[in-house]
Amino acid sequence: MSHVPSPMQASREGEEKLQENELNDLSEGESVISHHGNKFNSQQSTYERKSCCEKEADEDDVYHTSSERWVVLSALSMLILSHSISRIAFSPVAYTSAGFYRTEVNVINWFAIVYMILGFPVGFVTPLILEKKGIRFALIFGAYVNLLGNVLRCVSTISGLEQFWRLALVFSGHILSALVQPMFMFSPSLVASLWFGENQRALANSIASICNPLGVLIAFLSSPSLVQEPNDVPKMLLIYLIPTVLGTLLATFGIRRDKPETPPSASASIKNEEYCSGLKQLCRNKQYWLLFFCVGAGIAIFTVITVFMEQMLCPWGYSDYFSGVVCGSCLILSGILGAGLSGLLADRTKQFVSMTKTTFFLCIAGLGMFVFYQNHRRAHAIIATSCAVMGFFGLPLLPLGNELAVEMTYPIDPSTSSGMLFLGGQLQSVMLISVVQNVATPLSDQHVNSSSCHSWKEAHDHEMEISDLTVPCYILLGYGCLVAIVLLLLLKPDYKRLNAEQNKRIVSTDAKDVSTS
Numbered sequence: 001m002s003h004v005p006s007p008m009q010a011s012r013e014g015e016e017k018l019q020e021n022e023l024n025d026l027s028e029g030e031s032v033i034s035h036h037g038n039k040f041n042s043q044q045s046t047y048e049r050k051s052c053c054e055k056e057a058d059e060d061d062v063y064h065t066s067s068e069r070w071v072v073l074s075a076l077s078m079l080i081l082s083h084s085i086s087r088i089a090f091s092p093v094a095y096t097s098a099g100f101y102r103t104e105v106n107v108i109n110w111f112a113i114v115y116m117i118l119g120f121p122v123g124f125v126t127p128l129i130l131e132k133k134g135i136r137f138a139l140i141f142g143a144y145v146n147l148l149g150n151v152l153r154c155v156s157t158i159s160g161l162e163q164f165w166r167l168a169l170v171f172s173g174h175i176l177s178a179l180v181q182p183m184f185m186f187s188p189s190l191v192a193s194l195w196f197g198e199n200q201r202a203l204a205n206s207i208a209s210i211c212n213p214l215g216v217l218i219a220f221l222s223s224p225s226l227v228q229e230p231n232d233v234p235k236m237l238l239i240y241l242i243p244t245v246l247g248t249l250l251a252t253f254g255i256r257r258d259k260p261e262t263p264p265s266a267s268a269s270i271k272n273e274e275y276c277s278g279l280k281q282l283c284r285n286k287q288y289w290l291l292f293f294c295v296g297a298g299i300a301i302f303t304v305i306t307v308f309m310e311q312m313l314c315p316w317g318y319s320d321y322f323s324g325v326v327c328g329s330c331l332i333l334s335g336i337l338g339a340g341l342s343g344l345l346a347d348r349t350k351q352f353v354s355m356t357k358t359t360f361f362l363c364i365a366g367l368g369m370f371v372f373y374q375n376h377r378r379a380h381a382i383i384a385t386s387c388a389v390m391g392f393f394g395l396p397l398l399p400l401g402n403e404l405a406v407e408m409t410y411p412i413d414p415s416t417s418s419g420m421l422f423l424g425g426q427l428q429s430v431m432l433i434s435v436v437q438n439v440a441t442p443l444s445d446q447h448v449n450s451s452s453c454h455s456w457k458e459a460h461d462h463e464m465e466i467s468d469l470t471v472p473c474y475i476l477l478g479y480g481c482l483v484a485i486v487l488l489l490l491l492k493p494d495y496k497r498l499n500a501e502q503n504k505r506i507v508s509t510d511a512k513d514v515s516t517s
Contacts, residue, residue, distance in 0.1 A: 063269070066260040069195035073204055075247070075254040076191055077211040079143055080184045082243035084215025086150050086177060087115055089240055091307050092223040092324035093233075095314075095453055100230035101170070102163050105311070106437060111174050112307050113433055116426040118178040119185075123423040126182040127416040128275045134258035135190060135415075142180035143248040149176030150237075150244045157234035185212070186419035189402045193414045194259040194268055198501060199347050201265075202403050206343030209399040213332045213391075216306050220328025224320040266501045270411060278412035282420065287493040288409055294491065295401035296424025297483040298360055301367065302394055303429040304476060305331070308436060312469045314453040315443045317377050326380070330388040335395030342396035350498060352404040356397065357488050363394035364480040371473040410497035432479070436472040443468045 090097045090111050098105045130138050152173035156166050188208035192201040219240075226236040263269035273281065282288055305312075306328075313323040338359070346355055366389030373379045373386065402418035409417040443451060443466040453466045 063197065063264050063266065064260075064262040065197050065200070065264040066195070066262070068256070068260065069191075069204075069264070071254045072191060072195055073208060075250040076139060076184070076187055077208050078243070078247040078250050079139060079146070080188075080208060080211040081215045081218075082240075082247040083146055083177060083181060083184055084212045085219050085240050085243060086146070086153070087112060087174075087181070088216050088219045088306060089223055089236065092220050092310055092320065092328070093227040093236075094310055096227050096230055096320075097233055100157075100233040101166055103167065107167070109307065109433070109437070111170070112303075113430065114171070114174050115178040115181055116303070116429045116433070118175065119181050119426040120423050120430075122179055123182040123186070123419060123426070126186050127279075127413060127419055129183070130186065130190060130415045131275050131413060135187060135194070136255045136258050138183045139187065139255055140251050142183035143251040145180045146177050147244050147248045149173040150241050152176065154234070154237045154241060157237060182419060182422070185422045186415045188399070189406050189414035189418035192403075193265075193406065195264060197264045198266075202346040202399065203340075203343040205402055206339045206396070206399040209402065210336050210339040210395060212398075213302075213306075213335050213395050217328055217332030217336075220306075220309075220324040220332070224324040267410065267497050270500075273412045275413065275416060278409075278416045281412055282409060282417065285409060287491065288405065288417070290486070290491055291401060291405060291408070291493070292421055292424040294360065294483050294487040295356075295397060295405075295421045296426075296428045297479065298363065298394060298397040298401070299422065299425025300428035300432050301363075301476060301480055302390075303425070304432045304436060305367075305370075305390070307433065308469060308472075311453075311467065312374050312473065313383070315447060315451045315466055315468055316375050317452055318380070318383075319452050322380060326384055327387045330384045331391040332395075333391070334388040335391030338392035338394075339396045339399055342400060346400060346403060350495070352400060352407060352495070353491060353493065356400045356404055357491065359393045359396050359400065360487055361484050363390055363397065364477075364484045366390035366393065367480055368477055371477045374473055375468075375470045404493065407495045407497045408493035410500060432476065435475060436469060439472045439475060440467040440469050441471065442466070 090108050094105050094108045098108050101108070126138070150173060153170050156169035156173065161169075188205050191208065192204040196204045222239070223236060226239060227233055259268075309327060310320060310323045313327070314320070342355060342359065346352060349355075366386050369386035370383060370390060373382045376382075398421075401421050402414075405417040405421055406414045447468075448466060451466055
């Protein structure tokens, strides 16, 4: 007989079952809430990590270039241009200038040599000035000292001065300008590194660097036209004072700070090695010493050609107009074109080593053509063409060498690594100019009467000796060939700056990947 629960029991069992179901529902609800809470906390943690990574990545990747960089570059370019004009002003009219100062032509050559002699010791101090005082102070200080030097050169032409005081004043002016030359010539790589982005550095370096040969071109074009006779020298110096004043004003009011408020590249945001530490590292870098020797040789060869162009060609009947205007224009204008193209190509390809080797080798080929024909009469077309080849491939060597020096010595300060290359050029320039002056032989009597070099009997009581520079030219070519072989076979540096920037981009990319995962 089955048991039938009473109504009271049935009611009690129903209440117990209802309470049990409510407890189960509550437990499930707490589990759901707990699950969603954990999920929310996990999403919040992921979001915080993502935001942090994105913030770090943004800080690494966002670099800005200031429009002020073009003003700074223009000021530096004008300073280099005006300084170069004043430095080389007398070389295209060396014999005529010797007539005005009543001295020998070798004394006039010393107006250019003094820059090389003083530039070497002062160059060791210049990077320290740029490091401690900043590029703004260095450029403005250098601009005013250079202006004072040009004023003294003008004062030396005042009528009534004795020969001793004329020479003393003009030499003093050149000495002052020579003392600040490294401040201008060490700055292109530093300005490019501090103010310009990764894809504009080589171009900026090229623009500032080619102002040096551009100043040489202006002097080669203007000096023969301005100085037709000795008494025209004062007019030339007054006209050349104008770009010096403009450069000083542009530096004074255009350069407002040492570097932009935000770095333009990853390498610009990293502090460079201090000067003494960087100099020690350079001394231990064998590849840098190789570049120091080779690029310095290229600078020296170009310097010798520009200083002695007139004296190389006038014994063989070539006029000052041809040596200064025609050959100077071919040398410099083609060089400006070559430097501009090489700067754009280097920014795009980053092949600094290959381009440096190629330009040096082809420059020496042009030098060979010039050397073989410089003592041939009526070879105007060949000589002008050889000057164009030398310029097109030779002038890009300095900005390319500067960029390569910065790449292979990073994080050493750019003014130190590139500036020492310039000192290498100054040192070898002094050596080669000494060789040219001491190895040169007197021009034979049969060629003296047909030469276009001025004897200045009207300015002197004696006839000035004319030199044959054929043998020095061959020595110059042999030296260039030796350096080209060394450069082609032994230069194999690493691109440290580009590698550092690439590694930083990889780290930033990895951070972004982590943040999106």
